[in-house]
Each structure stands twice: as structure tokens, then as C-alpha cells.
Amino acid sequence: MSWAGPYQYDIGRTRAPGALAPEVEFDAQRPTLLCLSHLRWSFVYQRPQHLMTRFARDYNLLFLEEPVATEQSQAWLEIRPEDGGVQVLVPRLPHACGGEPSARLQRELLDGYLQRLKVDDLILWFYTPMALAFASHLRARLTVYDCMDELSAFRGAPAALIERERELLLRADLVFTGGYSLYEAKCELHSNAHPFPSSVDVEHFAAARDAQPDPSDQAALGRPRLGFYGVIDERLDLALIDQVARLRPDWQLVLVGPVVKINPAELPRRDNIHYLGAKPYDELPAYLAGWDVAIMPFAMNESTRFISPTKTPEYLAGGRPVVSTPIIDVVRSYGDSGLVRIAADAAEFVAATEAALRDAAQPEALRARADSILGDMSWDHTWKQMKEKMTCAL
Incomplete structure (x- = not known):
């Protein structure tokens, strides 16, 4: 099976406007890692991109971004292949769609695409606890929360973020943090937390x-x-x-x-x-x-x-x-x-x-x-250490 993109995936159907980008192979024998991110793949190349391009060597890698408003009346899912085997998913929702209707549409779009790919071996990787609004029902054999920042302290943070994070910390099998100070703040809230400060290429x-x-x-x-x-x-x-x-x-x-x-x-x-x-x-x-x-x-x-x-x-x-x-x-x-x-x-x-x-x-x-x-501050070293922690948590 292959992923052809970019194309628009509506709830229940697919259409392909314009020329197709190179296809990315989907290996049904490999597990799928679904990364739920508050950061856009094409914004600033940082921790998520460094790690996910490496995890794509072992997994079918789906990177789901936050939704983007569209003038169309029907929700659809943009699928965009990126270098290294990463597939970026962008929910396109009708303008002014928020709250529970937004969560419902994102859930339906995501479920429809996972069913289309026949994903039955799933690993969840959260960068944002807010993704629980549409992903809490997913069954995964491993759930990872990579807490790279204290998002609740950022300007414009959603009011529900702190409560969502509490919920995610209860669900997660494994918690990584973006530094030692953040680890000290989270280790008391989760028994399997590990610090992974900034690495470098x-x-x-x-x-x-x-x-x-x-x-x-x-x-x-x-x-x-x-x-x-x-x-x-x-x-x-x-x-x-x-x-x-x-x-x-x-x-x-x-x-x-x-x-x-x-x-x-x-x-x-x-x-x-x-x-x-x-x-x-x-x-x-x-x-x-x-x-x-x-x-x-x-x-x-x-x-x-x-x-x-x-x-x-x-x-x-x-x-x-x-x-x-x-x-x-x-x-x-x-x-x-x-x-x-x-x-x-x-x-x-x-x-x-x-x-x-x-x-x-x-x-x-x-x-x-x-x-x-x-020394050993490379992203390859960090990725390998994270893989070891994930294997132990399975």
C-alpha cells in the first residue's frame, strides 16, 4: 500500500487535485507511530522533526498537526509526504468550527484515515495534551508524552491545558522531558519519566x-x-x-x-x-x-x-x-x-x-x-536512548 499526496481526504472519500507528490510506502508489517503535535512540521526545524525523521526508520510515521480553517463547508484531511518517510496530516475544518464540533470532526477524519490504512499496531506520541480531545479513544500498545516545554506557561495557552495534561500523565506509559528542570517538575507526577535535554546535529x-x-x-x-x-x-x-x-x-x-x-x-x-x-x-x-x-x-x-x-x-x-x-x-x-x-x-x-x-x-x-x-549530545544518541526506554515500557 502507498500514501499518495498531497491529496484531500474527506470523511469517507478521497479526491486528488492536481499532480501527485512522490508516494511514501506504507508497510503493513511495521507498527505505526502517530505523533500529535502543536507545532507545524514546516515551521521551525526542531526537536519533533529531528526525532520523527529518525523514528520513521522503524515505523510508519504520521505527524498530525493542529487544524487549519477553510472556507469550504466540509471538513477534509490534507496528507503531505515529507522527506524521510514522514507523512504530515493537516485537518482542514470549516471556518469558525471550534469546541466539541472541532474535536468530533478531527476524530472522524483521523479514524477514517487510520481505517483506510488498516492500522492495527499503533504507538501514540503526544507533544500536546490538547490532542486528547479527539484522540483519547485510540487504542495503542504504547503512549509516549514528550513534554518539550511547559506549554501552560506560554502566551495564549488554552485554559484546559493543565487539566488535559493531568489526564495525559495518567494515560502515558512513558514521559520524556525537554530538560532537567522540566523533568524535576514532572517526575513527581509520573513514575516513568526521563530527562532528554536539547541535542544537536x-x-x-x-x-x-x-x-x-x-x-x-x-x-x-x-x-x-x-x-x-x-x-x-x-x-x-x-x-x-x-x-x-x-x-x-x-x-x-x-x-x-x-x-x-x-x-x-x-x-x-x-x-x-x-x-x-x-x-x-x-x-x-x-x-x-x-x-x-x-x-x-x-x-x-x-x-x-x-x-x-x-x-x-x-x-x-x-x-x-x-x-x-x-x-x-x-x-x-x-x-x-x-x-x-x-x-x-x-x-x-x-x-x-x-x-x-x-x-x-x-x-x-x-x-x-x-x-x-x-560529547554524546547528538540526536542519534537521544533517539537510540528513547528507543531503549520505549522497548522497556512495552
Whole structure:
């Protein structure tokens, strides 16, 4: 059997508009892993994408996103094949459909597609507890909750999220967390919880250690350059960024990433602050190669209390010194390394950056120390350890 896509799957029927993308084989002899995610596959390449592309080596991999509104009167399911054997599913629901009607339609679309594929050996992998609204009836031989963030602390979090998470923690056979602080918060709520902090694709980001052509939107910027890539949202300390730029107008602050959940008008605007927008994962090493210091100017608030930023080891793999605000997991994992300098306010951030610029003048020593820290922090290593935990839980 094969999955042809992209096509539209209505409740009870399928139609194929336009040319079909390459098919992805469905192996009825393999179990199916259904990943229920609040993050879109094509948004920012991060933990779910790293892990699911690897799990697709062993499972038929379905990645179900949150629904998207459509002007059509009938719900349908978009199925889109991605590289590595991942099949992305996107429920398309009539505009203004919410609450129980939304959950019912998502449940019917999902059930119909699983029945069409004749899935009878299912593993559930939750990134969002809110998916229980339409997936709680599914029978799986293993249920995993990969709690990569404390979602209830994020701006705009659903009111029901905390209660849904309690329900998921009761149902899950296995709980993974995105860092040690998050593990400490969840281990008392589940007897089979395990911390898996941020990993890194060392080979991918190590390309930044070699000279590369500067991206066109960065090439004309002066130096020194302080760079950040990632989602620009309520987790960033915008006031800190503004103060650092004001204190050192000769420094260029480069911010790469989409602006989400905050009004772009709230962003600090100075001649030495540059917003370059979202970039594909494959292009990030080229931007990183053009920075002198990588920065993590996170706000110290509820939304960052439990984060373990993936970009920390990525920056180090790229051979860059790092300056960060005192995020708990960053301090605990890297604060004593001499590679990640910690700063609590603008004056400290400037001083730490000046020290980091001195470190950058000795790249070989910097890279040797970074390599000694990165060790087994690869996504392959994390994936293999997770597989072992899953096998033990079966």
C-alpha cells in the first residue's frame, strides 16, 4: 500500500487535485507511530522533526498537526509526504468550527484515515495534551508524552491545558522531558519519566566553523556581530536587546527567525538591530558563520522557567562563544564551561559579550573546549536512548 499526496481526504472519500507528490510506502508489517503535535512540521526545524525523521526508520510515521480553517463547508484531511518517510496530516475544518464540533470532526477524519490504512499496531506520541480531545479513544500498545516545554506557561495557552495534561500523565506509559528542570517538575507526577535535554546535529552546524559566503541580507552588516536565531516571541527580553544595542551602537545585533504571538510594533528599533526573518534550517550555519558571538537574550519569566534551548549546543557546534541570560538549564549545563557566559542585565550582558569577543579571537581553543562538552549530545544518541526506554515500557 502507498500514501499518495498531497491529496484531500474527506470523511469517507478521497479526491486528488492536481499532480501527485512522490508516494511514501506504507508497510503493513511495521507498527505505526502517530505523533500529535502543536507545532507545524514546516515551521521551525526542531526537536519533533529531528526525532520523527529518525523514528520513521522503524515505523510508519504520521505527524498530525493542529487544524487549519477553510472556507469550504466540509471538513477534509490534507496528507503531505515529507522527506524521510514522514507523512504530515493537516485537518482542514470549516471556518469558525471550534469546541466539541472541532474535536468530533478531527476524530472522524483521523479514524477514517487510520481505517483506510488498516492500522492495527499503533504507538501514540503526544507533544500536546490538547490532542486528547479527539484522540483519547485510540487504542495503542504504547503512549509516549514528550513534554518539550511547559506549554501552560506560554502566551495564549488554552485554559484546559493543565487539566488535559493531568489526564495525559495518567494515560502515558512513558514521559520524556525537554530538560532537567522540566523533568524535576514532572517526575513527581509520573513514575516513568526521563530527562532528554536539547541535542544537536554536530556535523550540520560544524559547517559554521569554516569560512562561508555571507548571506546576502547579512553581508553588508558591520562587525562585531551578535547573532540569535529562533522564534521571536514572549520568551525574548526585548528591553534587554534594546538596552544592549543602545549601550554599544558599534555592535550589530542580528535576529533571525519568525515573529510569533507578539506585535511586531513592540520590537525595539535601532540602526544596529537587524531582523532578517525566518530562514530554512539548512541555511542557519551560513548565518552563524558570520557572527562573532551567539546570544540567547531570553526573558526571565514563566515561559522560560523550564526551557532547555536547543540552540545552545548548536551555537557551540558552530564554534561560537555564547552569552545567555541565566536560564536555569543553561546555567546548570554550561555555566561553568567558560563557553557560555551568563549575564542577568544589560551591563552584565555587555561585559560578558566583550569577554566572549576575546574568546572568539582564539577559535581553536574555543572549538576544542566545545567539542569536549558536546560529547554524546547528538540526536542519534537521544533517539537510540528513547528507543531503549520505549522497548522497556512495552
